[in-house]
Amino acid sequence: xxxQLQSCAYDxxxxxxxxxxxxxxxxxxTRARIVAAAAELVFAHGVARTGIDDVRxxxxxxxxxxxxxxxDKDELMRAVIAHQTDGILEVQRPLLDHLDSxxxxxxxxxxxxxxxxxxxxxxxxxxxxxxxxxxxxDPEARADLxxxxxxxxxxxxxxxxxxxxxxxxxxxxxxxxxxxxxxxxLQGGLLLTQTRRVTAPLRIALDTVLxxxxxxxx
Amino acid sequence: xxxQLQSCAYDxxxxxxxxxxxxxxxxxxTRARIVAAAAELVFAHGVARTGIDDVRxxxxxxxxxxxxxxxDKDELMRAVIAHQTDGILEVQRPLLDHLDSxxxxxxxxxxxxxxxxxxxxxxxxxxxxxxxxxxxxDPEARADLxxxxxxxxxxxxxxxxxxxxxxxxxxxxxxxxxxxxxxxxLQGGLLLTQTRRVTAPLRIALDTVLxxxxxxxx
DNA sequence: GCGATTATGGAGTGTCAACTCCAATCTTGC
DNA sequence: GCAAGATTGGAGTTGACACTCCATAATCGC
Numbered sequence: 001x002x003x004q005l006q007s008c009a010y011d012x013x014x015x016x017x018x019x020x021x022x023x024x025x026x027x028x029x030t031r032a033r034i035v036a037a038a039a040e041l042v043f044a045h046g047v048a049r050t051g052i053d054d055v056r057x058x059x060x061x062x063x064x065x066x067x068x069x070x071x072d073k074d075e076l077m078r079a080v081i082a083h084q085t086d087g088i089l090e091v092q093r094p095l096l097d098h099l100d101s102x103x104x105x106x107x108x109x110x111x112x113x114x115x116x117x118x119x120x121x122x123x124x125x126x127x128x129x130x131x132x133x134x135x136x137x138d139p140e141a142r143a144d145l146x147x148x149x150x151x152x153x154x155x156x157x158x159x160x161x162x163x164x165x166x167x168x169x170x171x172x173x174x175x176x177x178x179x180x181x182x183x184x185x186l187q188g189g190l191l192l193t194q195t196r197r198v199t200a201p202l203r204i205a206l207d208t209v210l211x212x213x214x215x216x217x218x
Numbered sequence: 219x220x221x222q223l224q225s226c227a228y229d230x231x232x233x234x235x236x237x238x239x240x241x242x243x244x245x246x247x248t249r250a251r252i253v254a255a256a257a258e259l260v261f262a263h264g265v266a267r268t269g270i271d272d273v274r275x276x277x278x279x280x281x282x283x284x285x286x287x288x289x290d291k292d293e294l295m296r297a298v299i300a301h302q303t304d305g306i307l308e309v310q311r312p313l314l315d316h317l318d319s320x321x322x323x324x325x326x327x328x329x330x331x332x333x334x335x336x337x338x339x340x341x342x343x344x345x346x347x348x349x350x351x352x353x354x355x356d357p358e359a360r361a362d363l364x365x366x367x368x369x370x371x372x373x374x375x376x377x378x379x380x381x382x383x384x385x386x387x388x389x390x391x392x393x394x395x396x397x398x399x400x401x402x403x404l405q406g407g408l409l410l411t412q413t414r415r416v417t418a419p420l421r422i423a424l425d426t427v428l429x430x431x432x433x434x435x436x
Numbered sequence: 437g438c439g440a441t442t443a444t445g446g447a448g449t450g451t452c453a454a455c456t457c458c459a460a461t462c463t464t465g466c
Numbered sequence: 467g468c469a470a471g472a473t474t475g476g477a478g479t480t481g482a483c484a485c486t487c488c489a490t491a492a493t494c495g496c
Binding site: 044045046047048049122123124128129131132133135136137142145146149177178180181183184185186187188189191192194195196197200201202204205207208209211212215 | 262263264265266267340341342346347349350351353354355360363364367395396398399401402403404405406407409410412413414415418419420422423425426427429430433
Binding site for chain 3: 467495
């Protein structure tokens, strides 16, 4: 509840609940290994179907270590949300920071579709799937998810705003709404792609919003 | 695996796994009560967090009854998917069957937004949330989810097609793609609305695709 | 009405999950 | 180098959960 606004990538577990005030280099590495293992398992099977013991085994640590770094499963899941948000931004970063041309938007769409193709359409959105599972169940997780989506949406919003300022889009184009619609199309497209096991829904959902953005060209 | 194509609303549990070949009137009522209770709990808390015992208690039946009508939890969840799809179609039915004018599309959007408003933005899509949880985990559930989405998408697709045939939309408008984009916007909008607890994402996501449909007016 | 089938009650079982405890070992600041 | 504190191992506990079993009561076809 205290550090949602700053970008806080890794120091998420350091709140009043987490016992260790200072982490040694080895400790940080162990903690990171736990979070990475948990993130992978949650991405593959969801929060509820990911057992602490699975994480423990995958990360190669003992139970006491896990509870040394995280007060409980909920706190670990919050660390996973932060980790996955970092991962999304890192992977999309070069493109995401320059979504200020039609060519860049199309490249971004191609990248997203190609990624799902590689995964054979399994797995949805790394944070969207968690949101579906936890948004109504864990208020703290919800807050972190809101922050995660915001970190994702911001560069999209800013890219479209630059297009408008530069004169590529009409002065009265609602770029904030278009950015939000793009994110929603991505989420919905991913869900349908995951369910139907074909990339068409994702591609078509994104293309439809991109077409709408193009109608706003100046 | 055998009855995805016909509309099969209620006779879903009657496959080789379900012991009872014939259900008496009372039996059907009990089975329906179980499915309804399960659907409500799953909608509120997800599949994994819904215990058989919770369903049992909520429906007012004993454990043996539950396993008399359903081979296991997976089969019950498949019945829930069918039940929720029926529910979605029933609620939206009057509108859904006549989505063949801009006015009707807007009325439908208003209804969807109002519904989430009533729910204070809690709960996502009755089948979308299940899809996020089960699509990669249970192949049979995935098949039923695909069928469910198709039953939902079909009337949207057909409404837009009628608009094109009637000349409201251009002859080269890709109404199938627009219908799919609308469903994706709905799913993504619901997820973001559920997470952020405001209806704006849902409304904006739908409005953006509606605007794109309007650009295809003849 | 009567035999066969279906519907119900409720106690019981085995497994697995999250989490705890305590003792032992490294690391670090000084 | 030496305490203080950080890090680790692994067995143990507690509860929840999906599912089973067997006996009894209702219902249906004829």
